[in-house]
Amino acid sequence: MAFRHVIGGTSYLFEDLRTLLARATPFRSGDALAGVAATSAAERVAAQKALADLPLRHFLNEAVIPYETDDVTRLILDSHELPAFAAVSHLTVGGFRDWLLAAEPADLVPIRRGLTPEMVAAVSKIMRVSDLIAVAAKCRVVTRFRNTIGLPGTLSIRLQPNHPTDDARGVAASVLDGLLLGAGDAVIGINPATDNIEAVLRLLDMLDNVRTRFAIPTQSCVLCHVTTAMLAIERGAPVDLVFQSIGGTQGVNESFGVTLAMLREAEDAALALKRGTVGQDVMYFETGQGSALSAEAHHGVDQQTIEARAYGVARAYAPLLVNSVVGFIGPEYLFDGKQILRAGLEDHFCGKLLGLPMGVDICYTNHAEADQDDMDTLLTCLAVAGVTYIMGVPGADDVMLAYQSTSFHDGLYARAALGKTPAPEFAEWLERMGIGKGDAIPAAMSPALIGLE
Amino acid sequence: MTAPTIWRDLRRFTQARVGIGRAGNAVPTSAHLDFQEAHAAARDAVWSALDVAALRAELGEIPVLHSEAEDRKTYLLRPDLGRRLRAADRTSLPRTGGTVIVIADGLCANGVQAQAAPLIRALSAEWPVVIVEQARVAIGDDIGEAMGAQAVVVLIGERPGLSAQDSLGAYITWQPRRGRSDAERNCISNIRPGGLSHADAAAKIHWLLHGAKALGATGVSLKDEMVSGGLALP
Numbered sequence: 001m002a003f004r005h006v007i008g009g010t011s012y013l014f015e016d017l018r019t020l021l022a023r024a025t026p027f028r029s030g031d032a033l034a035g036v037a038a039t040s041a042a043e044r045v046a047a048q049k050a051l052a053d054l055p056l057r058h059f060l061n062e063a064v065i066p067y068e069t070d071d072v073t074r075l076i077l078d079s080h081e082l083p084a085f086a087a088v089s090h091l092t093v094g095g096f097r098d099w100l101l102a103a104e105p106a107d108l109v110p111i112r113r114g115l116t117p118e119m120v121a122a123v124s125k126i127m128r129v130s131d132l133i134a135v136a137a138k139c140r141v142v143t144r145f146r147n148t149i150g151l152p153g154t155l156s157i158r159l160q161p162n163h164p165t166d167d168a169r170g171v172a173a174s175v176l177d178g179l180l181l182g183a184g185d186a187v188i189g190i191n192p193a194t195d196n197i198e199a200v201l202r203l204l205d206m207l208d209n210v211r212t213r214f215a216i217p218t219q220s221c222v223l224c225h226v227t228t229a230m231l232a233i234e235r236g237a238p239v240d241l242v243f244q245s246i247g248g249t250q251g252v253n254e255s256f257g258v259t260l261a262m263l264r265e266a267e268d269a270a271l272a273l274k275r276g277t278v279g280q281d282v283m284y285f286e287t288g289q290g291s292a293l294s295a296e297a298h299h300g301v302d303q304q305t306i307e308a309r310a311y312g313v314a315r316a317y318a319p320l321l322v323n324s325v326v327g328f329i330g331p332e333y334l335f336d337g338k339q340i341l342r343a344g345l346e347d348h349f350c351g352k353l354l355g356l357p358m359g360v361d362i363c364y365t366n367h368a369e370a371d372q373d374d375m376d377t378l379l380t381c382l383a384v385a386g387v388t389y390i391m392g393v394p395g396a397d398d399v400m401l402a403y404q405s406t407s408f409h410d411g412l413y414a415r416a417a418l419g420k421t422p423a424p425e426f427a428e429w430l431e432r433m434g435i436g437k438g439d440a441i442p443a444a445m446s447p448a449l450i451g452l453e
Numbered sequence: 454m455t456a457p458t459i460w461r462d463l464r465r466f467t468q469a470r471v472g473i474g475r476a477g478n479a480v481p482t483s484a485h486l487d488f489q490e491a492h493a494a495a496r497d498a499v500w501s502a503l504d505v506a507a508l509r510a511e512l513g514e515i516p517v518l519h520s521e522a523e524d525r526k527t528y529l530l531r532p533d534l535g536r537r538l539r540a541a542d543r544t545s546l547p548r549t550g551g552t553v554i555v556i557a558d559g560l561c562a563n564g565v566q567a568q569a570a571p572l573i574r575a576l577s578a579e580w581p582v583v584i585v586e587q588a589r590v591a592i593g594d595d596i597g598e599a600m601g602a603q604a605v606v607v608l609i610g611e612r613p614g615l616s617a618q619d620s621l622g623a624y625i626t627w628q629p630r631r632g633r634s635d636a637e638r639n640c641i642s643n644i645r646p647g648g649l650s651h652a653d654a655a656a657k658i659h660w661l662l663h664g665a666k667a668l669g670a671t672g673v674s675l676k677d678e679m680v681s682g683g684l685a686l687p
């Protein structure tokens with residue numbers, strides 16, 4: 001279906017929903033690279049006004065990628081729940097924005113399964129930064145494995161102890177540093193330098209040993225490919241969470257070497273291990289705007305709409321954690337600090353509204369026009385928005401992945417600035433171990449206990 | 454060694470920025486400014502260029518190719534152009550078959566400049582080598598296709614980080630041709646002093662090529678199950 005809007009005597013025509021969404025998107029380099037961005041500010045606002053007038057119901061009748069050719073579209077439409085949609089089914093996209101801003105937190109829970117990712121992406125395109133923050137802050141999503149993540153007033157941190165050669169003692173030193181600075185309640189999750197199964201098994205054993213030695217109420221994860229995690233489970237390795245990068249089209253998932261069925265199989269395998277103590281949310285997904293274009297699997301859809309569709313994939317499972325790695329992909333998709341800031345807040349908003357335990361890897365690469373000041377700004381905004389978790393990397397410098405994320409110190413800053421605490425079980429553990437009470441290493445956390453001597 | 458008694462001793466075990474202390478909840482001034490210095494170096498490294506003459510002095514009069522990205526700025530904003538070999542270069546290449554090595558600048562030329570030749574020597578194989586400028590990984594598909602290669606090994610500069618601005622990645626693609634997806638490649642990263650050594654990287658490249666030949670494919674179906682020592686071939 002075509003859409004039209006007149007601005008200042010010029011009539012703008014948008015040939016279908018996919019084009020309307022793309023032209024309405026606040027500017028970012030990836031949409032220009034894909035050739036789908038609005039070509040003028042006037043065209044963009046015309047698209048935003050036309051989008052604001054569109055009934056939400058329309059999204060159930062026009063798919064941005066055909067149902068017949070894409071399994072993510074099929075997943076989204078087949079799992080849509082009409083009763084959950086009822087409360088907002090009379091609204092336009094513009095009316096939905098107003099409704100969200102006026103809603104109470106309890107109003108946002110029952111509509112989740114009635115919203116499609118495309119509806120959520122659409123409304124985000126006509127929201128300002130403060131809108132994205134205010135509505136996300138009202139979303140409540142709680143998940144559990146060995147602790148409880150996402151309770152109001154908490155901010156969790158993934159401890160990311162990466163090492164360029166997966167050296168066990170190098171990893172252990174970063175883990176200890178992070179624990180001593182209050183990080184690790186979301187997960188102790190390492191990106192392995194290779195997908196080598198022997199290396200993955202060694203890291204899984206090593207992280208599990210550290211966790212049990214210090215009796216930490218948290219979970220560990222080696223962020224290898226889902227098929228490698230399955231292999232590790234077959235070999236009896238201590239796998240808490242199964243990780244996978246996912247995207248919002250069948251094609252991008254194929255480029256990651258995964259199918260929806262493989263993810264289900266992996267989730268079932270991890271569930272069968274019954275390693276959780278307070279819950280069994282066993283999946284960990286990462287996403288990021290631009291991955292579909294990077295894999296040439298975007299179908300002319302803007303990168304932010306495809307990102308929201310990735311959340312449609314994630315919520316088909318029961319993830320403990322989901323995060324966008326917002327600035328990792330590079331300047332051809334998100335050029336500078338301004339574009340990364342907005343994208344990070346959009347991703348968090350869309351994920352939360354769809355019901356996901358949404359964290360953000362607040363990050364940038366050295367070929368992007370961004371620096372620490374940009375990250376501090378995004379961190380502060382996300383903390384106000386109630387982000388479920390952020391990353392914790394020693395000194396903000398990931399020595400394996402060669403990018404900058406948030407540091408353990410940044411986590412302390414954000415918690416202190418907004419009066420947030422870690423997950424309750426982890427906060428109690430920090431207290432018990434005497435962590436955070438001075439500059440010395442508490443005896444109970446002696447480095448020798450984990451082989452650092 | 455005795456166990457570290459103070460926090461900063463953790464730095465013995467990793468080059469990660471551990472044990473850097475605290476000023477309130479923030480990083481102390483010296484650590485903060487060290488970080489800024491490293492970021493400045495990494496920013497500049499993105500704009501480093503290959504010294505083609507120096508590489509040819511080491512490796513012989515090998516072909517020098519160029520992607521469709523004219524310059525660095527275009528390269529950064531248009532990855533699609535960096536994946537494609539300039540048309541004139543597609544027709545000028547010899548059809549060698551076999552395995553082809555591609556030396557590509559990628560996001561930082563420094564590491565490729567320093568390490569490509571020693572890594573190729575460590576491979577100790579008589580494979581044809583080409584150099585390509587303003588290139589992304591997938592350009593190996595165009596080059597391999599043009600040369601009728603059975604496999605292509607792309608040695609490419611990795612994005613510079615704060616601690617390393619000289620890291621090399623090796624991407625192996627079986628039966629390279631335009632349109633291969635990244636899931637159809639195997640990657641060995643962090644080849645550099647302090648990371649993976651040239652000898653270990655070379656052994657792993659040989660191992661993966663051997664596995665690719667047996668399987669008839671690279672990518673997620675070719676699992677890196679190489680054990681330390683690298684003697685057991687699949």
